Amino acid sequence: MAKRVQLVLNQDVIKLGRTGDLVEVAPGYARNYLIPQKMAVHATAGILKQVERRREKERQRQLELKQQAQELKTALENVGSLTIAKQVGEGDAIFGTVTDREVAALVQQVIGQEIDRRGITLPDISKTGTYNADIKLHPEVTATVEVQVVPE
Incomplete structure (x- = not known):
């Protein structure tokens, strides 16, 4: 069996890995497809350091996003109910x-911050009353808001 080659991916490759992943592939696959298509580069010490720095920046960015989502969750829970x-x-x-x-x-009108409507989960509302709506602000942060439906 031929020796495997270590590469760092420059972009997501289906069934192989995501951007920045260190992968081992067959030499022919690397030489004939991945490297000429600029999907990957040979893994060297310098490139591995760059990848690690990029991952650390991305981790910091994700932490900031999570913190912002926590603050938004607190603001939503302090509002009480939406009518x-x-x-x-x-x-x-x-x-x-x-x-x-x-x-x-x-929500945008009340707290002045835009949220993604696709992250809102509502129960089937067919009558007046009070319902709980879940708003996904981040993969790890979900706020529950009380929605009160009243007659016009």
Whole structure:
């Protein structure tokens, strides 16, 4: 069996690794595909140091993002409940539904900070009342906000 070659990936390669990963591949794969396509470079001491510095910067950036998400979570929990007015029919049934866009717009209006509507998880809201909405601010930080649906 041929000797394996160590490379550092410059970009994500499917079924091989992510950017900055140290991988061992067959020499032909490295010589004929990865290196000419500029997807990888030979692993040297200097390049490994660069990769380590990049990883440390990324780790610091992720810590900052998590800290910002924690602060946003605290601000959301201090708000109390968000009130949304909807048209009501018989039996306190609302017309339409409460959407994540409405909740995101209300949060931006109340705390002045924009949040991603795709991170908002709402229960099925079909009547007036109080519901809990989960807002994912970071992969490790989720805030729970009380949404109160009232008649218009």
